[in-house]
Amino acid sequence: MMEATRLIAVRHGETAWNVDTRIQGQLDIGLNDTGLRQARQLGQALGEEPISAIYASDLARAWQTAEAIGAARGLAVQPEPRLRERAFGSFEGRTFAEIDAETPDDARRWRTRDPEYRPGGHGESLLTFRARVTGVAEELAARHAGELVVLVAHGGVMDVLYRAATRQDLQAPRTWHLGNAAINRLLWTPQGLSLVGWGDVGHLVDDALDEAID
Helix, strand or coil: CCCCEEEEEEECCCCHHHHCCECCCCCCCCCCHHHHHHHHHHHHHCCCCCEEEEEECCCHHHHHHHHHHHHHHCCCEEECHHHCCCCCHHHCCCEHHHHHHHCHHHHHHHHCCCCCCCCCCCCCCHHHHHHHHHHHHHHHHHHCCCCEEEEEECHHHHHHHHHHHHCCCCCCCCCCCCCCCCEEEEEEECCEEEEEEEEECCCCCCCCCCCCCC
């Protein structure tokens, strides 16, 4: 039988756009000073973990976070574009308040988590996004059976992984935290993901902003 794989899933550190509640999606926004500090604290917290590999979204905010983890362990980060945030199309670069005011019908479909809704301008539906995220997580976990792997990505990715591990529907209201630089632990077997621990921010000096999309 295939051995279980332990996963540590991490949302990137804070960015200026997180503070502004501005949607980043697949725009390439780097960490702010708080985010860089969070990434260093995260790297220190995971410094004694027996990590075999680190995979990260190739967007700067996730990559910078992953590099801080890798530096503490002497591990190179491996880019994985399939760990990118959901593509939000025309929503990207806008604040939540702007979307509510300017396109209320789109905002309603987005906030009610319509699984087939795609934001205009090459946006990605929740169904497509879930398939992408769960597919790459399972592929990487199977590649490292019996090992500990770190996945550094984004709030939306964390949300999909939590739902997969707890068998919750895409439209179920979110009651869990998706904090910047929080440590989230999962276990993978061929039967799927299961939840071990979630939202550990004990290593952070700064408060971790929650992903406010929901």
